[in-house]
Amino acid sequence: MELFEAIRTTRAMRRLDPDRPVATEDLWTILEAAAKAPSGGNRQVARWLVVTDAGKRAEIGRLYGEAWGSVRHVYDGDSPPSPLLRSADHLGAHMGEAPVILIPCSRGGDPASIYPGCQNLFLAARALGLGTALTTVHRLKEQEVKAVLDIPEDVSTWAMIPLGYPLGRWGEAPRRPVEETTYWDHYGERRARR
């Protein structure tokens, strides 16, 4: 897949097919993509925990659902609920049914050494037809999630990423025009795009 097409059409896919497994070779491919991203001093602090065991997925899925329930009100502004909220509700109820759940971890380290690799992984998954979503809501239940997966106390978990074949369509996510979000030489100074 061409790079810019991948970038344009990679979006959160929160509705995943629980019955269609992900090939192990595809998992290695997307993990290799993640590993190519930069890290401070090239120390490569990221460790990727791949959760495929159905019992463990169900346990951390339940914890995720509880965490989502406790922050949902922050996003619930519109009536009827926005497509994003409905999609997030679906993930809250079905996280544990994603065929694979990925959790980037590190001992110490900096988020600047973790999230660039997540984006590489999302793009690589997209090229293979696999959907992903980035959420950090699980951190409200981080201690319980870590207990399920035997993650040591001094290791941080940076995201919970469901992975699987999407039930929805690929497509470009809505974004503000970059002319509004780009400043030139002074904070707040915009320029028109000619």
Next chain:
Amino acid sequence: MELFEAIRTTRAMRRLDPDRPVATEDLWTILEAAAKAPSGGNRQVARWLVVTDAGKRAEIGRLYGEAWGSVRHVYDGDSPPSPLLRSADHLGAHMGEAPVILIPCSRGGDPASIYPGCQNLFLAARALGLGTALTTVHRLKEQEVKAVLDIPEDVSTWAMIPLGYPLGRWGEAPRRPVEETTYWDHYGERRARR
């Protein structure tokens, strides 16, 4: 450019041609790529500050050099200096000469809503032949950097990214095998790749 080739060959390029300018249209292209990345609740908190003014680049470049000087010892383990250290020293001395310096900012927000966009930007720049590097060392002098660019007190700066045509070669950065950095169902449990 094909996605996986872009992912494989995007690496920190710290030696940039100070005399070859970057086309404004290419800047918009890479900023659009950054904007496609996910953000919490799709709130799109990232604001990109594009510094092209030579005087401001020189000022923040000097601050970056001071910040690098104060942490350099952390990376200085090998004798003779590693290629990475020499490259980082070059950037410490020449940040201000990069044709463009990019600074992702946000008011509040979470690094999970910033660094995925940085990786999209790095990949898009690579496809256009433009080099980038991700550094957060400037944060040791963040208040001074913000003063140069009129960045409000409640806005965070997440990185300093030099951008320009590289003097070095593209190529694959060294990384550990993913079999070592991937765990399965339990933290620390590795599997062989068959």
